[in-house]
Amino acid sequence: MSTLKVGVIGCGSIAQHRHLPEYAGNRDVEIVAVCDIVEERAKKTAEKYGAEAYTSYKELLSNHEVEAVSVCTPNYLHAPISIAALNAGKHVLCEKPMATSSEEAESMIAAAEKNGRKLMIAHNQRFVPSHQKAKELIEKGEAGKIYSFRSAFGHGGPEGWSADGKDSWFFKKDEAFIGAMGDLGVHKTDLLRYILGEEFVEVGAFVETSAKENADVDDTAVCVLKTESGTIGTLAASWSYVSKEDNSTIIYGEKAILRLEDDPVHSLVAQYATGEVVRYELGGIQTNEDGGQSNSHVIDQFTASVLEDKEPPVSGSEGMKSLQVVLGALKSNESKTIVKL
The missing domain is CATH 3.30.360.10 (Dihydrodipicolinate Reductase; domain 2)
Known part of the structure; x- marks a missing residue:
């Protein structure tokens, strides 16, 4: 099985506590790019995981090495960034709630279908x-x-x-x-x-x-x-x-x-x-208490759905419902x- 090269967009708490450590702990994954509008946060995270740092998600998406991304941004950016990523040919794991309207959610699902890419929502x-x-x-x-x-x-x-x-x-x-x-x-x-x-x-x-x-x-x-x-x-x-x-x-x-x-x-x-x-x-x-961040299985499920080419367990349409x-x-x-x- 080949290694999945991922980028993480948004380096706040959910990325730091769940996405990044769980990607790092998955031997089928290589974290190659991270992005945050706070440059210092992006650089620090990139250093920690041996990845390239970006402050613009559009620049990260133009990196052809990146095959899949986690969208860990504020809610209003979930849909626009996910759609841009799918249109750039990347598989997408998007944090919840997937969007701020049914229309946005439908557009995300349509973009995944049109580009033949996986879209999973991080309902753990x-x-x-x-x-x-x-x-x-x-x-x-x-x-x-x-x-x-x-x-x-x-x-x-x-x-x-x-x-x-x-x-x-x-x-x-x-x-x-x-x-x-x-x-x-x-x-x-x-x-x-x-x-x-x-x-x-x-x-x-x-x-x-x-x-x-x-x-x-x-x-x-x-x-x-x-x-x-x-x-x-x-x-x-x-x-x-x-x-x-x-x-x-x-x-x-x-x-x-x-x-x-x-x-x-x-x-x-x-x-x-x-x-x-x-x-x-x-x-x-x-739980978020006592640093009790055990593996949420979301990352492993997403990674497996991409590498084994199977339907993600929480698809875009499940997230929308x-x-x-x-x-x-x-x-x-x-x-x-x-x-x-």
């Missing part, structure tokens, strides 16, 4: 062992008919994580477009679609800015979701969980309740209607109505 929650096990149990009918669910993803906010701290683009509407709902909520819409194995058809939401004084984007959102089969549940996304991160999902079924990432020791606890309780220790979820739920939630909050997806 699908690869968490407890989540994969829960999907398997539901598919096998272990939980019976699924009645309801609740999912939460929250922490104290991106200022503790972003490369720019309190001045982060995460808080600026013109760069982020959407706050906690795009940063965290879209991960859960993707996860729930994956675990439940069906699409959402309706969403109602309250989306507020209550915790962050320096933000003009949402920092706390609560949504009610309904699937095509009539399963209903809630999704909360927040930057206002000050002491401890919450990344839990609970699925309520006819035969069992599945608790995912809810117990500090057991990543999946299945509580059966019979009274039986099965506890799984499957290894934890990736997860984005549309979030866009529907924003619309619901603005119109104060339930939105059909």
